[in-house]
Amino acid sequence: MSQKKVAFPRxxxxxxxxxxxxxxxxxxxxxxxxxxxxxxxxxxxRYSPDSVCAPFKTCLGSLIDALEAGADTxxxxxxxxxxxYYGELHEQILRDLGYEFDFINLSRYSTGKPKDYLKAxxxxxxxxxxxxxxxxxxxxxxxxxxxxxxxxxYYKNCGxxxxxxxxxxxxxxxxxxxxTAQSLHDIEQAYSWVKQAFSSxxxxxxxxxxxxxxxxxxxxxxxxxxxxxxEQKIADMGVEVHRFMSVTNRNLRYHGKNLQIGIQDYxxxxxxxxxxxxxxxxxxxxxxxxxxxxxxxxxxxxxxxDIMPVLQNISADYKIPVLYLSFDSQTSDTGLxxxxxxxxxxxxxxxxxx
Amino acid sequence: xxxxxxxxxxxxxxxxxxxxxxxxxxxxxWNSFFAGVGLQTRNSGPTNRExxxxxxxxxxxxxxxxxxxxxxxxxxxxxTCDYILVPRINSWGRxxxxxxxxxxxxxxxxxxxxxxxxxxxxxxxxxxxxxxEESAFVQMGEELGFSxxxxxxxxxxxxxxxxxxxxxxxxxxxxxxxxxxxxxMIAAHSYIIEDDYYGKPxxxxxxxxxxxxxRADITDRKEALKQSLKVSPTLKWEWNREIxxxxxxxxxxxxxxxxxxxFPCGPDSMTDEIVSRHFAPxxxxxxxxxTQTGTAGIETRLESFADILSFQKKGGLAQ
Ligand code: SF4
Ligand code: SF4
Numbered sequence: 001m002s003q004k005k006v007a008f009p010r011x012x013x014x015x016x017x018x019x020x021x022x023x024x025x026x027x028x029x030x031x032x033x034x035x036x037x038x039x040x041x042x043x044x045x046r047y048s049p050d051s052v053c054a055p056f057k058t059c060l061g062s063l064i065d066a067l068e069a070g071a072d073t074x075x076x077x078x079x080x081x082x083x084x085y086y087g088e089l090h091e092q093i094l095r096d097l098g099y100e101f102d103f104i105n106l107s108r109y110s111t112g113k114p115k116d117y118l119k120a121x122x123x124x125x126x127x128x129x130x131x132x133x134x135x136x137x138x139x140x141x142x143x144x145x146x147x148x149x150x151x152x153x154y155y156k157n158c159g160x161x162x163x164x165x166x167x168x169x170x171x172x173x174x175x176x177x178x179x180t181a182q183s184l185h186d187i188e189q190a191y192s193w194v195k196q197a198f199s200s201x202x203x204x205x206x207x208x209x210x211x212x213x214x215x216x217x218x219x220x221x222x223x224x225x226x227x228x229x230x231e232q233k234i235a236d237m238g239v240e241v242h243r244f245m246s247v248t249n250r251n252l253r254y255h256g257k258n259l260q261i262g263i264q265d266y267x268x269x270x271x272x273x274x275x276x277x278x279x280x281x282x283x284x285x286x287x288x289x290x291x292x293x294x295x296x297x298x299x300x301x302x303x304x305x306d307i308m309p310v311l312q313n314i315s316a317d318y319k320i321p322v323l324y325l326s327f328d329s330q331t332s333d334t335g336l337x338x339x340x341x342x343x344x345x346x347x348x349x350x351x352x353x354x
Numbered sequence: 355x356x357x358x359x360x361x362x363x364x365x366x367x368x369x370x371x372x373x374x375x376x377x378x379x380x381x382x383x384w385n386s387f388f389a390g391v392g393l394q395t396r397n398s399g400p401t402n403r404e405x406x407x408x409x410x411x412x413x414x415x416x417x418x419x420x421x422x423x424x425x426x427x428x429x430x431x432x433x434t435c436d437y438i439l440v441p442r443i444n445s446w447g448r449x450x451x452x453x454x455x456x457x458x459x460x461x462x463x464x465x466x467x468x469x470x471x472x473x474x475x476x477x478x479x480x481x482x483x484x485x486x487e488e489s490a491f492v493q494m495g496e497e498l499g500f501s502x503x504x505x506x507x508x509x510x511x512x513x514x515x516x517x518x519x520x521x522x523x524x525x526x527x528x529x530x531x532x533x534x535x536x537x538x539m540i541a542a543h544s545y546i547i548e549d550d551y552y553g554k555p556x557x558x559x560x561x562x563x564x565x566x567x568x569r570a571d572i573t574d575r576k577e578a579l580k581q582s583l584k585v586s587p588t589l590k591w592e593w594n595r596e597i598x599x600x601x602x603x604x605x606x607x608x609x610x611x612x613x614x615x616x617f618p619c620g621p622d623s624m625t626d627e628i629v630s631r632h633f634a635p636x637x638x639x640x641x642x643x644x645t646q647t648g649t650a651g652i653e654t655r656l657e658s659f660a661d662i663l664s665f666q667k668k669g670g671l672a673q
Contacts, residue, residue, distance in 0.1 A: 049623060049624065049626065049627040050623075051617075051618055051619075051623040051642075052623045052624055052627075053620070053623075056624075081454055081620070082620055082621070082623075082624060084588070084590055085588055085589065085590055085624055087588065088586060088587065088588045088589075088628075089624055089627060089628065092628075092631065096631075105588065107588045107590075108587065108588055266461075266465065267461035267464070267465070268460065268461060268464075268476065269442050269444075269457065269458075269460060269461055269478065270444070270457065271454075271457060271458035271461050271462070272454040272457055272458055273454065275458065299416065300416055300618040300620070300623075302418075302453065302454050302455055302620040303454040303455075303457075303458065305414050305416045305417055306414075306417075306454070306455060306458035306462050307458070308414045309414065309462060309465040309466045310461065310465045312465075313465050313468060326416065
């Protein structure tokens with residue numbers, strides 16, 4: 001049997017982890033489609049129902065990119081909220097367009113039993129064993145945590161580098177190393193290298209720099225293209241940027257129930273798939289002296305709209321400004337920059353006044 | 355002391371029931387439950403222009419119309435009752451989710467009206483955490499100071515009442531499929547089609563045009579859930595599944611479908627697409643309601659849809 005050519009929608013830096021997993025665990029070729037561009041989004045939007053949330057359109061566009069790049073097998077993650085239902089509609093739309101491919105929609109296998117995922121993945125590699133899957137799975141999660149932690153480090157400091165692009169160059173080299181990693185050893189080596197490299201980049205950072213916390217809807221918050229590289233834009237103004245939301249933090253590191261305890265004064269229940277983590281992070285930023293919070297989401301994102309009244313209360317209680325941004329395929333870069341600059345000016349003046 | 359005196363002291367207590375979202379599903383159960391434990395209820399009444407404006411003012415702009423109306427109803431009840439009931443429902447089981455807005459509703463309301471001094475009563479149903487409807491009602495009863503026994507009895511009585519009334523409604527609705535004439539299924543969430551300001555006028559207008567509107571949401575729910583998987587195997591929202599399954603069950607008996615959604619609606623944004631694709635060539639009209647929607651525009655669209663259907667019934671277009 002010839003090797004399958006597997007692809008996954010573009011999603012932040014996480015495709016590097018999927019690539020590793022597919023190549024090492026499933027004995028298949030991974031097709032890494034080109035980075036997302038406006039063209040991807042437009043193609044996705046053209047074939048999507050109008051009022052679906054933006055990540056649906058972006059994912060559809062990047063699946064088309066993958067098919068054009070030679071993929072014959074597409075994997076759709078299972079998921080919370082509308083995301084868990086994306087796959088079925090994506091498949092229909094792509095088939096109606098005439099594409100031929102094998103579609104592995106993990107939502108169809110999400111019975112809660114890991115065994116069923118194994119069944120799904122055996123469609124790619126019939127010889128896959130549970131033990132092998134577990135081992136490569138664990139390595140992949142390591143890579144994921146390293147990517148998230150390194151990115152967090154990056155946005156905290158890149159705005160203060162002395163030599164232009166020092167951080168960016170190092171970060172790109174690290175990503176390239178992760179893209180070609182073949183083993184846990186490669187992963188760990190790249191990670192030690194980047195930690196070392198980051199710490200030797202000269203920076204000039206004031207003792208009390210401006211600090212902004214970014215919270216928001218999962219996909220838009222972690223996918224740079226989808227948020228117009230907002231974190232880079234703010235960091236470049238000379239701001240330390242923090243973002244709690246990441247696959248590592250949301251899905252692996254923290255226990256939702258325990259985060260919920262810290263935000264009892266604002267809400268009794270889990271309000272939506274990412275609400276607890278976001279409210280917790282917003283309160284954390286507010287109570288730790290941050291200068292501002294930016295809430296980002298794709299337009300009409302139900303769960304994130306619903307936490308806005310909570311964020312407004314946090315903002316009032318801690319007297320911290322919150323900027324609310326919605327993204328869709330119409331969002332313009334200039335409009336966004338204007339709003340970010342105004343926000344930056346406000347928090348800078350407030351800080352100077354303190 | 356003890357439970358008994360507690361109950362006595364609660365005699366005068368009134369529970370406010372906002373007439374939006376869950377009310378359409380729960381009115382019988384709630385009203386009989388509270389009557390069963392001896393509490394009074396107060397309803398916010400039919401939606402009107404004022405409720406719409408009250409809700410619009412205190413909502414986040416991008417919130418769906420149904421939730422805006424709901425907040426309007428809650429706001430009109432503030433200060434008029436001891437508690438306002440705002441349930442939270444997350445899921446009924448695997449692949450039986452609610453739109454996330456129902457998971458956030460209680461906290462959304464509490465945060466929106468934080469400074470009002472109003473007390474809110476929750477009723478939390480979440481299958482994943484083993485919180486069933488019954489346990490939610492019992493807990494709610496206990497929170498109001500009643501014994502478990504009293505709350506349980508009231509719930510069982512209310513549930514019986516609810517089931518009986520549902521059977522009657524279902525029989526009436528199903529009789530419509532046997533009538534002669536052009537039959538149109540209205541596929542909409544119950545709270546939209548039962549809304550006096552937005553939904554009911556649509557059914558009334560269809561009737562005035564000589565059509566027979568039939569509600570997809572009043573259906574054999576169990577069967578509908580099953581049938582929905584034939585249309586869409588991974589569909590996960592309980593109420594959308596009921597509606598789509600109901601369309602599937604009756605597709606041979608009807609002449610067209612009118613989809614009515616609130617703007618912007620997460621689940622409907624996706625299921626409307628599925629319906630249009632799956633039920634073709636059955637004519638489908640899609641209406642999206644928002645705060646700006648006026649009757650005139652909707653009536654014109656319903657009229658031309660009625661024209662198409664009657665033309666087709668006579669054998670016109672199909673040939
Ligand atoms: S969380 Fe928001 S963006 Fe994501 S699927 Fe749900 S509505 Fe869409
Ligand atoms: S299902 Fe649609 S109309 Fe109903 S609460 Fe959710 S978003 Fe609003």
